[in-house]
Amino acid sequence: MGAAEKIEQAHAWPADPAAMEAGRALLRKHAQKRWALVPDGDVDGLSAGMLAYRALARLGAEVVPVLPGKGEHVHTDALRARIVAARPDALVVLDMGSRGGPIVPGLPTLLVDHHAPVSGFPPGATVVSAFGHPPVAATSLLAFHLLREVADLSDSVWLGLLGAVADLGTDPLPDAVKAMMAGVARTSLREAIALLNAPRRSAEHDIGLAWGVLMAARDPADIAKGRVPGVDKLGAIRAEIAAEVTRCGRSRPYFAPRAVLLPFRSGARVHPLVAVRAAARFPDRIVIAANYDYLPGRVNFAMRSRAEPDLLGYLHGLGVPLTGDSGHGHPGATGGSMPYEDFERLLAAIGFQAPPAP
Incomplete structure (x- = not known):
């Protein structure tokens, strides 16, 4: 790679264009097969995961969410065992960081992330990373730009926005996010983020509750205003966490x-x-x-x-x-x-x- 190409790659946003195309190619190649989907349990990870779920389902894939338990990631034995038990033809991992060890050897894997690759990338994985492409996009924002080229996500812009605001905040609002804010109230975004983040912070770590609420919602106001089942439970967990933060602080x-x-x-x-x-x-x-x-x-x-x-x-x-x-x-x-x-x-x-x- 020449100097000019390196400069162009470094300034590409939200990720290296060649990596983006490789990720899309993998999605298209396995479009109508069985996918295991593993998102991180925070709002950015869950939002990115829901975008991947919608895109794959609209491509005709069968999608099996495999949600992380307390202290788990895709390199822990228990979570890997659940991925294998799902008998997938392909795997997509979102917002879980990157490590140099294999996840499931031989399984076509797409890794979408924005964290610093401390110990490299899983061998054989197709990696789409926002790290090193400033301003570094949240994984949900990266996933939206990656996936909108393979499936119609015109009704899902808010999911890319939700994770971006959760990770980046709204003051000041990054330029990359401003164009996505039309018609979306910041108060609804903040409230939805606070509610969805509560389960991963609780001792029970019931990520499935947040995932179910996110799946039922059509926009952040559905969550913020309690218009979908499960929001009341999220609110109760949020109150418990607030009291625990005060105590430990x-x-x-x-x-x-x-x-x-x-x-x-x-x-x-x-x-x-x-x-x-x-x-x-x-x-x-x-x-x-x-x-x-x-x-x-x-x-x-x-x-x-x-x-x-x-x-x-x-x-x-x-x-x-x-x-x-x-x-x-x-x-x-x-x-x-x-x-x-x-x-x-x-x-x-x-x-x-x-x-x-x-």
Whole structure:
């Protein structure tokens, strides 16, 4: 590839055009076959997944959603076993990050994502990645641009918008999203996002509830105004999570030269929300919200900061092996899941003097 081609590729949006065409070719090749569809459980992942579901169904495919359980991704044994049990002819994975190991060897796989590829891509997979193509699109926005060329998604623009606003926010609204906002109220988007995100944060981790609500909705107002079944349950879970965030956010802070640690125990996935709130309280430090009770034998942690623009670079620059499933995400939002002993080594590298577990 010559210098001019490299420059053109780097400025392509929302992803490399050759990769986009390869993804579309794979979709067309297996258009009327049986697909397993695996989305991440947040709003961006679920919105991207619903776009893929609609596009594949409209192409004539049989689509089997395989939703992640608590602490799962496509490289965990339990989720891989469910993919195999679905007996698919092809697989599409959305918004789950990228890792260098195989998912299901020999299975045609399309991976659509926007995270930094920390350990490469699955061998043999067709990868469509927004990473490195600024402004980096949310996976749902990337999926919309990818899929609208293979199926009619004129009634699904709001799904691309929903995930984009969930990941990117609305203030200021990115130029790439502005044209999609016609007729869509920001208040409905925000309310729908808050409701749909609630199950993945709860200890029960019932992603199927959010998926069912999203499947029944025709627009974000259907969710925000409770016009589809299941929204009342989402609201109750949302209230439970809000109370848990408040409780865990009161944890005693421990300080290192550049960072602050908030350790706590919760069965809910509240560490990212605790970290976001604490970043406002400690604007001159890197915030680490550490949950010692989300998964057995592990510490799940989230890092946020107003002082450090590249948290991924900071984390990888500590010289500590990032074991388990850590060091993914974005420059402004990262974290992971580690065994207790490995997390203690990470804290020591940051400069904490052996703070006690909660």
